[in-house]
């Protein structure tokens with residue numbers, strides 16, 4: 001069975017900010033209320049990879065959310081380059097060829113970096129999936145991609161907590177489930193469609209939740225991070 005994860009380690013704050021200065025100011029304000037940060041497109045393309053190394057050096061955990069998807073050789077080599085940063089997680093889109101290449105890059109690098117397969121984005125509902133050419137309902141597509149990820153040896157799955165129970169049944173107890181689309185009660189949903197509260201996510205067997213705007217846009221981000229951690233702790 002996997003090691004127990006503390007409620008604070010379960011919260012991953014998405015640093016979707018325009019600059020590393022802005023991100024570092026937010027991390028200072030949050031203080032010890034969080035220790036795990038996600039760097040995605042916005043910050044990653046604005047100096048975020050250098051910040052990632054600094055954060056790892058300072059004892060934080062980092063999730064590189066770069067959602068790689070390309071020909072196999074490019075993905076494998078990209079993963080090998082990123083593995084040296086010392087991040088805990090890296091995302092790739094959950095297409096079998098892409099996941100096999102990412103697993104090969106991870107294994108060649110041997111740094112302990114874990115690969116997460118992004119199944120179906122939490123901003124998609126069934127109509128969005130249909131528009132993109134998929135006949136399956138989102139939940140079935142998520143389960144199929146999670147099964148492929150597990151068979152390939154991917155370390156964890158990104159999906160909505162709404163599908164966590166179905167995904168857990170497919171991937172077993174040892175792989176991770178990481179869920180964005182988290183909205184504490186009373187916070188704005190924005191462009192997300194498959195949203196779940198922190199407590200519901202814990203009750204459905206999720207390992208980590210990713211929270212961006214509800215924390216980064218809060219009047220008091222430290223207080224919001226603490227409330228989310230407390231809500232998870234009470235639900236576990």
Ligand SMILES: O=C(O)c1cc(=O)[nH]c(=O)n1[C@@H]1O[C@H](COP(=O)(O)O)[C@@H](O)[C@H]1O
Pocket residue numbers: 014016040065091118120121122123158159180181182190192210211212213214
């Ligand atoms: O891979 C991700 O992290 C991700 C996958 C997904 O399906 N949905 C999703 O929202 N994300 C990311 O999770 C974060 C959610 O941010 P908020 O909607 O502001 O909480 C963003 O940085 C997204 O890029």
